[in-house]
Amino acid sequence: MTTRSTTVAIVGAGPAGLVLAHLLHRAGVDVAVHERRSRDELERTARAGVLEHRVVEYLRGLGLADRLTAEGQRHGRCEITCLGEKVTVDYGELSGGARHWAYPQQELVRDLIAAYRADGGTIAFSSPVGAVAPDAAGRPVLRTADGELRAGWAVGCEGAGGPVAAAFPDGAEGPARRYPYDWLTVLARIDRPVAAVRYAVHADGFAGMMPRTADVGRFYLEVPAGERIEEWAPERIRGELARRLELGGADPAPGELLETGVLRMRGRVARRIRHGRLLLAGDAAHTVTPSGAKGLNSAVADAADLAGALLAELDGDGGALDGYQRRRLEAAWRTQEFSDRLLDLLHLPAGLPPEQREFALRLRLERIHRIARPGPEGAAFARAYAGAGELPAARVWAPAQRTAVASGTTDR
Numbered sequence: 001m002t003t004r005s006t007t008v009a010i011v012g013a014g015p016a017g018l019v020l021a022h023l024l025h026r027a028g029v030d031v032a033v034h035e036r037r038s039r040d041e042l043e044r045t046a047r048a049g050v051l052e053h054r055v056v057e058y059l060r061g062l063g064l065a066d067r068l069t070a071e072g073q074r075h076g077r078c079e080i081t082c083l084g085e086k087v088t089v090d091y092g093e094l095s096g097g098a099r100h101w102a103y104p105q106q107e108l109v110r111d112l113i114a115a116y117r118a119d120g121g122t123i124a125f126s127s128p129v130g131a132v133a134p135d136a137a138g139r140p141v142l143r144t145a146d147g148e149l150r151a152g153w154a155v156g157c158e159g160a161g162g163p164v165a166a167a168f169p170d171g172a173e174g175p176a177r178r179y180p181y182d183w184l185t186v187l188a189r190i191d192r193p194v195a196a197v198r199y200a201v202h203a204d205g206f207a208g209m210m211p212r213t214a215d216v217g218r219f220y221l222e223v224p225a226g227e228r229i230e231e232w233a234p235e236r237i238r239g240e241l242a243r244r245l246e247l248g249g250a251d252p253a254p255g256e257l258l259e260t261g262v263l264r265m266r267g268r269v270a271r272r273i274r275h276g277r278l279l280l281a282g283d284a285a286h287t288v289t290p291s292g293a294k295g296l297n298s299a300v301a302d303a304a305d306l307a308g309a310l311l312a313e314l315d316g317d318g319g320a321l322d323g324y325q326r327r328r329l330e331a332a333w334r335t336q337e338f339s340d341r342l343l344d345l346l347h348l349p350a351g352l353p354p355e356q357r358e359f360a361l362r363l364r365l366e367r368i369h370r371i372a373r374p375g376p377e378g379a380a381f382a383r384a385y386a387g388a389g390e391l392p393a394a395r396v397w398a399p400a401q402r403t404a405v406a407s408g409t410t411d412r
């Protein structure tokens, strides 16, 4: 049994935990990062892959986007098919210049780990945290495999249902929605890159084709809620993708299926993401469906805000962490509303009889035309979709200025 102490304990080395660790470490704050998965698993697990304009600009400002901008692909258009029409939404133009970058999340994680370690940071991989409980002074004590870690603050960046969230009085619960459908998720080898995100609004259910790398694409198929992947043989998946997405000779053809699964479609925002010295960021704070590709992006935005708030708190601003909670819960609801509205556009209402589907599709085609057209609605959609604007600039101090608080024993 060992007892260690740190100023900020971070549970989870995904994008939120790594960006936060990076910013605090650079500012001279003592940080301990615990990740339950191995480094190898973390760097190999395929997840999201579309990064917002403001997130990439932010990472670029920190010097963390070199490989991303060298190897990632820029995307400023998406296509939406409906009733045999293909509508191109030139959101790069409509937003006044904000575009996405396609770059797999596991590659970003790999870059963030490498940069953090190059800066002298350490991460305990394969190191799950058990219970988190306050000591007599109200400071979090984290149980780890080899003993306990006493922290000034504990930040849960470990996804939904992790130990920091579990230490909140309400388990960090909050309003949630289970959607009446799921998405079958497919990672497939492709013979040419996905040139633009494609959404198919279809009488038999939504389908999507998203970029990852030159020879791998991400595909989605709407399936009934609770569907089991066993129902979907590779040939059935490929056939349904080709049909709903209306894949033609010029489009990528999904070949070998590298990974398939069924994603339970849920939205959730915790009621509180700060409880005393416990904080949540990323999926630990909110779950968003993949629609609009906001999960990874809001995780980085949470970390950016939280780093500034923790540094301000360490400098004696007692309201800084409540400001974090207020701003990021507002942002989480903006994100939920955007993803929910996009889901509503992409899916027909549950249980709609076949003879009423064309009417519902016609209404959706009307909305698709409206967001593709220059004007306030097109601009608002494009800006929200591409993540126009900026994240809070990183306030990074020289390490020497922070030694007074680096011990984790300050009373502030």
Ligand code: PHB
Pocket (backbone or CB within 6 Å): 048, 049, 050, 197, 210, 211, 218, 290, 291, 292, 293
């Ligand atoms: C994805 O890249 O997985 C993605 C992109 C855009 C969406 C949904 C998912 O709207």
